[in-house]
Amino acid sequence: MKVERICTRSPVAAARSDSLQKAAQTMRRLHVGSLLVTELAEAGSEVVGILTDRDLALLAVADALDVRKVTVDKVMSPVIASVAEDADVLEALERMRNGGIRRLLVTSPDGKAVGMLSIDDVVDGLAAELASAAALMKSEIKREAGQSGGASAAAR
Helix, strand or coil, X not given: CEHHHHCECCCCEEECCCEXXXXXXXXXXXXXXXXXXXXXXXXXXXXXXXXXXXXXXXXXXXXXXXXXXXXXHHCCECCCCEEECCCEHHHHHHHHHHHCCCEEEEECCCCCEEEEEEHHHHHHHHHHHHHHHHHHHHHHHHHHHHHHHHHHHHHC
8 A cells, every 4th residue: 555545635734933832722623643844834835844742742841831932843853754655655654663753744756745644544544455355355255155055055
């Protein structure tokens, strides 16, 4: 399965100059656990980091930072691991495992940010694949049962 099939294509972003409070409110309003951090608040602005709900809890709240005044760039992770959109999900999982991270920036062939892949996306994608395989097996069993039932009735 390719990353492009399961990644989130419209990741939510925050400007590096936004307050932590504004970023947290955005996360809550949109039900997301991370924000791409961009240089400016404009669409298409350069991605310069990532801010996660964990960053907010462990770096801002735990240190009692004033979330109304402290800006996103003070607690964001400035390095973002990435994976190409045409990469296999197993490659993405290996990058996550090696980096000890739960999210990857998804990039186009020309290196532009096109989405985000989280461990939740991977689990959901794999669950859908397994459900599809299970449905196929069940339909095959029903088909075989129907064929053998008809053969048994004809033999009697």
